[in-house]
Amino acid sequence: MFDSVTKRFGGKVAVRDVSLKLDAGERVAVIGPSGAGKTTLLRLAAGALQPDVGTVRFDGSNITGSTATLAYQGETLVDRRTALSNVLAGRLGALSWLRGFIEPLLPKHPEPALERLDAVGLVDRADVPVKSLSAGERQRVAFARALMQDAEVMLADEPTANLDPSSRRNVIDVLDAALDGELLVTVLHEVDLALEHFDRIVGMADGRVRFDTPAQAVADDQLDALFAAGASTPGTDGERTGTEKESDVPVPRYV
Ligand SMILES: Nc1ncnc2c1ncn2[C@@H]1O[C@H](COP(=O)(O)OP(=O)(O)OP(=O)(O)O)[C@@H](O)[C@H]1O
Structure with a gap:
């Protein structure tokens, strides 16, 4: 490589x-x-x-x-947004700028993000703002966000x-x-x-x-x-x- x-x-x-x-x-x-x-x-x-x-x-x-996708640290998540919304933002690179901005706020197709949250054991915390999650949980959300790239x-x-x-x-x-x-x-x-x-x-x-x-x-x-x-x-x-x-x-x- x-x-x-x-x-x-x-x-x-x-x-x-x-x-x-x-x-x-x-x-x-x-x-x-x-x-x-x-x-x-x-x-x-x-x-x-x-x-x-x-x-x-x-x-x-x-x-x-x-x-290849780089999983950022949990501190880089948007605090006020939910875990689901942060994971959906992992698809930003594949969307137009405007769609990318709006979509995480209005998740119409949450299934892929829910699957990734399930993969990191946090699907039951999907609706929780990440500021309420522990540091370890935030890091797992950051992984779920990176997994959205399917790299x-x-x-x-x-x-x-x-x-x-x-x-x-x-x-x-x-x-x-x-x-x-x-x-x-x-x-x-x-x-x-x-x-x-x-x-x-x-x-x-x-x-x-x-x-x-x-x-x-x-x-x-x-x-x-x-x-x-x-x-x-x-x-x-x-x-x-x-x-x-x-x-x-x-x-x-x-x-
Ligand atoms: N954007 C940059 N501009 C200038 N110098 C840089 C830049 N990025 C890294 N360096 C320099 O390159 C060297 C290697 O940095 P790098 O961050 O890759 O090391 P590292 O092993 O990850 O260190 P650490 O464990 O402290 O994070 C360092 O001396 C650093 O100062």
Whole structure:
């Protein structure tokens, strides 16, 4: 899917010569320190960013809205609207601007959205304004909204951020169960959660893929090296300058 991809922002290299073959049905977690390029990788996979070098394709085709969808975090929902209305908004990309604006307010064909809410276990909360839902429930509504795209690739950027530990596991389980043969690629900060719930782990630091292995094969020293690599000067050539004090070096997030 990623063939020798590099993405720069000005002089800053966010993703550097990344090649990854990702297949339908896989469950992939991308981990790594802050600034590693994880979100940039996901946005490239979503077609929201174009690579400066290389290509991003899925199954031989360019990425479009029906190929890949990015599930946003639960906080991005419209608070005053119901869960159903927010999920219906997931079809906005396929509608004209005006229809897209009006339709979520007047849902004439709620069935597809109700199906997606059912898939995430929230069909009985369809009429509830999302401001009354828990953080975990909001995240599940955000997944239902993304499922409306019927895309072959589901992408999620830190879907467990700001959730308590039991909700984190639940949210990942719900997402896994709601998907069928689709490819799932998730950026996760919690390494333990990634190792427990995903088949394949991609470790990134300084824009590079440092390892790409089955979850059960990830070794502690690989994780140590990954997060130590992230302590180098971000976005330059990926090497430590040698001038940092120990206190400048971020503590690995998986500890
Ligand atoms: N739109 C942008 N403009 C300029 N620089 C950017 C932009 N997006 C990302 N970057 C830079 O690219 C690098 C990689 O950022 P990215 O957000 O992909 O990292 P990340 O691994 O997701 O980090 P975090 O875990 O902190 O979210 C960072 O140094 C970041 O500052």
